[in-house]
Amino acid sequence: MRIDFHTHAFPDALAPRAMAVLRENCRADATISPHTDGTVADARKKLTQAGIDRALLCNIATNARQEKNVNSFAISLANDDFFLPLGSVHPDSDTVESELDRLQAAGIKGIKLHPDYIRIPLDDTRFTRILAAAAARGLFVVLHAGYDPVSPDKIHATPAMIARVAERHPTLALVAAHMGGFRMAREVLDTLVGTNVYLDTSLSSLREDEHPLLLRILQEHRADRLLFGSDTPWSDVKEEIAFVERAGLDPDRLHALFEGNAKRLLGI
Numbered sequence: 001m002r003i004d005f006h007t008h009a010f011p012d013a014l015a016p017r018a019m020a021v022l023r024e025n026c027r028a029d030a031t032i033s034p035h036t037d038g039t040v041a042d043a044r045k046k047l048t049q050a051g052i053d054r055a056l057l058c059n060i061a062t063n064a065r066q067e068k069n070v071n072s073f074a075i076s077l078a079n080d081d082f083f084l085p086l087g088s089v090h091p092d093s094d095t096v097e098s099e100l101d102r103l104q105a106a107g108i109k110g111i112k113l114h115p116d117y118i119r120i121p122l123d124d125t126r127f128t129r130i131l132a133a134a135a136a137r138g139l140f141v142v143l144h145a146g147y148d149p150v151s152p153d154k155i156h157a158t159p160a161m162i163a164r165v166a167e168r169h170p171t172l173a174l175v176a177a178h179m180g181g182f183r184m185a186r187e188v189l190d191t192l193v194g195t196n197v198y199l200d201t202s203l204s205s206l207r208e209d210e211h212p213l214l215l216r217i218l219q220e221h222r223a224d225r226l227l228f229g230s231d232t233p234w235s236d237v238k239e240e241i242a243f244v245e246r247a248g249l250d251p252d253r254l255h256a257l258f259e260g261n262a263k264r265l266l267g268i
Helices: 015-025 040-049 064-076 096-105 125-137 159-168 185-191 208-220 237-245 251-266
Strands: 003-007 054-057 083-085 110-113 140-143 174-176 198-200
Touching: 003 040, 003 251, 040 054, 040 083, 054 251, 064 083, 064 096, 096 125, 110 125, 125 140, 125 159, 159 174, 159 185, 185 208, 208 237, 237 251
Parallel strands: 003 054, 054 083, 110 140, 140 174, 174 198
Antiparallel strands: none
């Protein structure tokens, strides 16, 4: 089985507008372009064609007003036979705890946070309440990590920040996307490799200048803390799979990355 731990899609009515905004945000980085139309149906089609059996759908509340609608969309997919949706909460929301309870009651296992899109650094104290509340409920947290073209001049979740947060919340299952830090592979090797932080592999195929360092991360990080991810629609899933398969990992490590670790976190 292959589980993709990092994908995105939107409600049909919202998808065209959301994708237009995201394309504009990505204009500064020519390596990042969409491979789906943003809908759930097209994401399912492309992922299935690439050999993915299940996929985590990462939803993001970019402001406090969106929080309830974002989580209602996630809950609407809670019993889907392919997608495994995540909810999201916002640091400025007054309903963080009740929304986490609503997500958990629906069977959702975790949340996604994107510090760059909300322009709040991960080490801001406003995130502390969210991370503590997630840990108390046994929910895992997926974080965007490293550079994002939406905020080219300021990185809001560096590997060093993530390492400090993981130390402060030792019971929290924390997943740092983009191999722990998009375009920050050297800092990931220095600060996150060997820790309890999960790393997903999303967007690795696009980082040709960092491939030797990314391969070291795959080989040296804890085997029980690696997860396959694509970041659909922002990369070619087949290329992401090919990058991992070229890494020369032993069969047990590959199995953990593609299936075992995700199943453990998701309880499936």
